[in-house]
Amino acid sequence: MSHPSTRAEEAARQPITSLKGVGERVAEKLAARGLLSLQDLWLHLPLRYEDRTALTPIRLLQPGVPAQVEGRVEAVERGFRYRPMLRVAVGDDSHATVVLRFFHFRAAQVAQFAPGTRVRCYGTPKPGQRGLEIVHPSYRVLDEDDDAALGDALDPIYPAVDGVGPASLRKLISQALDRLPDDDSLELLPPELLRELALPSLREALLTMHRPPRDADLAALSQGQHPAQRRLALEELLAHHLSLRRQRIALQKHRAPALAGPGKLAKQLLASLPFRLTGAQQRVFEQVRADLRQPSPMLRLVQGDVGSGKTVVAALAAMLAVEKGKQAALAAPTELLAEQHLVNLRHWLEPLGIRVAWLAGKVTGKARAAVLEEVASGQAQVVVGTHALMQEAVTFRDLALAIVDEQHRFGVHQRLALRDKGAQGQAVPHQLVMTATPIPRTLAMAAYADLDVSAIDELPPGRTPVQTVAFSAERRPELIERIRAACAEGRQAYWVCTLIDDSDEVIAQAAQTTYEQLSAALPELRIALVHGRMKAAEKQAAMRAFKQGETQLLVATTVIEVGVDVPNASLMIIENAERLGLAQLHQLRGRVGRGATASSCVLMYQAPLSLMAKQRLATMRETNDGFVIAEKDLELRGPGELLGTRQTGLATFRVADLARDAHLLPHVRDLADRLLADAPALADRIIQRWVGGAARYASA
Structure with missing residues (x-):
């Protein structure tokens, strides 16, 4: 899977200032929206489309259905009952009338609408006091001899850019599209895959999205089901997936302490617990233990419903670190939750002679200095706290395991900070991430491509369903x-x-x-x-x-x-x-x-x-099943809220929608495997195109 040319990349990287009409001021406004290069404009896709390729007789207008009409002004009325208002009645040959209503207008506009003037306007009619009306339509006043040809493509409506009008933005994107490279130099996906999925080339997909022909399937476009959208979504999902996998590969190059002792402390802890582990807890602990034995860093997400017993698994993992003379840290997003972990861990571990330290924002003065000293000297074997654990003043003697609870509530940078606490030379600590928010499988595949995912999917016995x-x-x-x-x-x-x-x-x-x-x-x-x-x-x-x-x-x-x-x-x-x-x-x-x-x-x-x-x-x-609920939540609300918007890259897909495009994820995964094995340079180019510099934090 090699690739013939980098001409496309050169074209893509050309600055926006190379376009006609982009001076310093406009370039600044576009840059504020993240639009710096031609490629950014190619990927600045329309939110929706307006169909101005045909005229609808006024009597055939339907409430709620956008349409374009043409007729003559029959009457004009200005009113000021609650706020300024301009109403313009327009009639056509179908002997029907529609009212155009404006709340924001200038005197010059009023003068334009002299009775008898020919007007063409576009908008969504709705029932008014006297028949249908269109509020704030877009319109053109036509001269008598103006044959005003109709458009031959749907009009794209783009996400707004402050300080750049919609018409200017449309012209700039059109100029950028005129410089789209040819199919062969632009395409990064294998042709056989596109054939198998019946998807167009990237060039064709972009042109269809920006300039859909008049017979384009508007319903499919508005629902994100059009082949052009699916083609772009596939490559975007692939880019994010590859970027997460790249992070993982980079991290696996680091060393981590191999925690491969006999597990005496873990056995003592198990023997002292007043309950037996469920089968799911045992299974997940064995997976964690197998990871920790390796000299490369563990990256495991343990998800389990509220009350499924994740903390016990975390405590057992911590024992494997302590047994080797190293430290473990557990960070939780709120003091309340961190304190509950502290109470549990002290109750379980102190009888075994293990020192559990507490570090939260409210630990101050001499008490804080004493805890910091214990952490730095290694006296504190397990450290529990909030994001206070991640502050610069905190140094560990030998952190081997970083446990983060409810990690989607932490900013990505905070998680990096905790990981870096244990970094010594090339070595980094193992990471165990826990969440009580069950994540649907499809979402976990996309959002956590850099993590191994374990599920504690049974509740302890004796629990009665609510x-x-x-x-x-x-x-x-x-x-x-x-x-x-x-x-x-x-x-x-x-x-x-x-x-x-x-x-x-x-x-x-x-x-x-x-x-x-x-x-x-x-x-x-x-x-x-x-x-x-x-x-x-x-x-x-x-x-x-x-x-x-x-x-x-x-x-x-x-x-x-x-x-x-x-x-x-x-x-x-x-x-x-x-x-x-x-x-x-x-x-x-x-x-x-x-x-x-x-x-x-x-x-x-x-x-x-x-x-x-x-x-x-x-x-x-x-x-009561959290996994069933998570699937339903994904269906109802989409992925952004489910994962928390701070998941870098995830909430900012340009085309893809994880709920809608879940069926593409298996293809994404297979293709990622192939590219990483056979064409790593191509994988990098796909990441660069869609993710760019954001890749660094994607899997912190």
Whole structure:
């Protein structure tokens, strides 16, 4: 699989300033949008298309269907009832009239619309007070002798660039397309693959996307199903996949300490636990152990539902490092979650004589200096903390294993920083990444091509599945009675407040109000409140009191979503549940059902529900399986939100959509294997074309 020419790369790299009409000011505006070269313009694809290749008689207009009409101005009316408004009635030979309505206009525009003037306009009609109207159409005033030929291709509408008008942008892209190299020098994919998948060449795909012929399938284009889009998506997915694989290959060139001891400490830990590992936990620990025995760095993602026991697997892995006289670090995104890991690890490991240190933002002054000294000297064998672990002041004596929990909540740079803590010469620590957000297989293939993925896919015995029901907000009094009954039986409950406004302050106020209302309705109960605006110490104290059974009802915002373990809590009420995504609902529900008592989760919603909200709530009622929920979440919301937008490169696909294009991923993987083995230089060119400099962080 060699390639004849780099002429295409030279053309692609030509600066935008080589185009007519691009001076310094325009170049700056384009650069701010990431458009620097001709290739950037080739890949700046239309958001949608307008069909100006035909005229529609006004009487055939349909509400909601964009169309182009031509007629004469019959009447003009300016009004100022609430704000300035211009209405222009246009009629045509079909003896029908449509009203053009403008809210932003200049006096010169009003003068253009003299009665009798010929006008051609394009827009989406909708029902108005007097028949159909088009708000802010694009339009042209035609001279009497203007034959104004119709377009022969669909008009592309591009993502806006601040300071560069749509018409100018269209002209620049058109100029750039005129310099597209020929098929052979542009094409980087093997022709037999394109034939097998019935996809066009890259040149043909780009020209189709920017200049679709008048008979192009608009429905396929708008749904992203057109062969031209699939062709571009295939190469883009391949570029991202290759870039992740390249990262991995680069990292495997480093050494890592081979942790191949007899596993005495791990055995002692297992013997001391009050429970037996599930089959899934054993399987995943064996996979981790096999990785750690190698002298090259482990890169493994362990995903498992809430409560599936990932922390135990992490603790066992840490024992393999400690046994060799080395250190392990565990970083979690919130103090609450990090502290819970700390409590568990101290409980399990200190009886074995292992020193577990704590490093979070609130550890300050002399205490912080003492911990830093312990970490630097190696006295602290296991270090638990938040992103405070990643700060420059922290140095390890010999970090062999970096464990990151809920890694999608960390910025990529932070994960790199922790990895680099253990870098000594060519050696780097092993990395174990854990997440309680089950990731659909298709997504894991694309997003984590640089990681080996393990799944803990069974819950420990003795867990009773949580019963989930949906209630309309009008049934709130019933729910208050349910809480009274559950607490009277000695159990505990959560009441979670969510609001569409993401500002902490508004949510905190809502939680405060709910707390006051519930305190008044349930005077006999001990009720606590937790929200994001509270000081960390107050939050910890409230959570601790709930965990120890001192309070019976915890009113909280979604800060409790991750990681708090209260086996006695058996009722969870989520207010405004329709506003949360499936993954978040599932995480919250995972806070109950952690003991042997039958538990319930009530999804309280405000009617009327959108279709998507109905589907979400139905999914929650039907299944407790996080992997099923993740697949459904991917289908409903797409991948960007599922992975967190900070996953570099992932949320910024130009053409590909992981949910829609999942069927291409097996081809992507096979092709990546072939290219890396037979044509590594070609692989680099594909990465350069689509990912460019972003590749460095893609797999941190």
